[in-house]
Amino acid sequence: MEARKLSKKEFGSAILNGNASGIIVALMPAAIVSQLLAAMPQIEIVKTLTMMVTLAQSALPIIAAFAVGTLLKFGTVESASMALATFIASGVVTVHGGQYVISGSGVILNIMLTTFMASIVTIVFHKLLGQLRAVFEPLAVLVVGGGLGLLTLPVMVAIQDAIGAVVDAATQTAPLVMGILLGIIFAVLIVSPLSSVGIATAIGLTGIGAGAANTGIVTASIVLAIMSMKENSWGLFIAHFMGSPKIQMANMLSKPKLFIPVIIASAVAGGVSSVLSMSGTPFSAGFGMSGFIGPITALNESAGSGIGLRVILTFFIVPIAMALIMKYIFIDKLQLVESKDLKLPEV
Structure with a gap:
């Protein structure tokens, strides 16, 4: 794991480029075929393909975090731990009637922020846990990195909505x-x-x-x-x-x-x-x-x-x-x- 050797510029580039890669990988399939699938007769294979590209979009936080971890030269455990934390904090999972529901691709601003925070948390715990990191690092990064992401989620939702509303209003005006x-x-x-x-x-x-x-x-x-x-x-x-x-x-x-x-x-x-x-x-x-x-x-x-x-x-x-x-x-x-x-x- 060599992320601590990266400069601030390289660290920032890894966060941005990793999230960009995740967006492309997770959202591209639906962007290419969703309109076509919606216009086709809803036979079983079309429904299956629709399910596949729809669920791929909900995997965005996992893919983005893993891509960031790869660019930061994290190990598999570190990258996977970040992916768990980002998934939890992304807004992809909501609770309805006591049931956990996975839908959408999450709040992109919070996904990007969580990958940043979880990266720092991962580096800190990698040093602190030493030989015990294989056992405790996934839990530590999930609770701390994911917990911070959950705290920032409402703020990022508000910011995203506000920016979208301003751009939309300006476009209409x-x-x-x-x-x-x-x-x-x-x-x-x-x-x-x-x-x-x-x-x-x-x-x-x-x-x-x-x-x-x-x-x-x-x-x-x-x-x-x-x-x-x-x-x-x-x-x-x-x-x-x-x-x-x-x-x-x-x-x-x-x-x-x-x-x-x-x-x-x-x-x-x-x-x-x-x-x-x-x-x-x-x-x-x-x-x-x-x-x-x-x-x-x-x-x-x-x-x-x-x-x-x-x-x-x-x-x-x-x-x-x-x-x-x-x-x-x-x-x-x-x-x-x-x-x-x-x-x-x-x-």
Whole structure:
């Protein structure tokens, strides 16, 4: 167990990246197939698949904590102890009529906070218990780490609800302005060390705000793919939007000027998304084009007529058009950016 040797920055990155990995692993199956399964005849195999992806979402706190433990180089006992504590404090389990009921994916903010607290508790007890840790560490981390998480759970629920309410109210009051802002924010998040999925899920971003956030990510990925296409292989070109534009994170952070065309394009696309009333979910908001989650979710969640055309305009035509315009302005005309600025190592 080597977590105590990590710097504060590395420790924080492990908490954030571990939770992000847990969110992707636990929520991705449902995000991809839940809408399809709901539209299919409810025969036995469809019901079984629905049960599988639904329960996978409730495993989020366990997976997130175990991922954090792995990144912190904890042993199996330590990681599993953290997983128990986080599961208990996640809000996944509620009591109804004296029965314990497992539902939902929990309160993401509290899951992240509990993994942080449980990590520290684990390190402390690992030192204190010595040779007895295999026997007593699971109980100690569960009671102390999980107990602290239970204490913070109501606070995190209130914070999450408040943030979601503010964003929702602002989106309803000034949808164009919020669409532009959310498009920019999530375009920047997707090429930063932070998890766009984690943040969108943590604040419960839904509706038109989620649609604008997702459009910002889609546009960022297509802008970076087209601006770098002369330098990178076709595989890397596709990886920008069918994988994640986060592959450009090192280039973006070392050359901040690259954010300028991304921000401009994503602002326009986010505004268009709001005007066309594209909607989404907390998960689709932070996930971009990968698995076509953004367009498919918008197709299923958005109201109004002409939904197919609106989805095509929002997620394909506008992002591609903005990418071509940004390439012409910043690379061909102003030469402020060079394609080689976005070159990626071949893998």
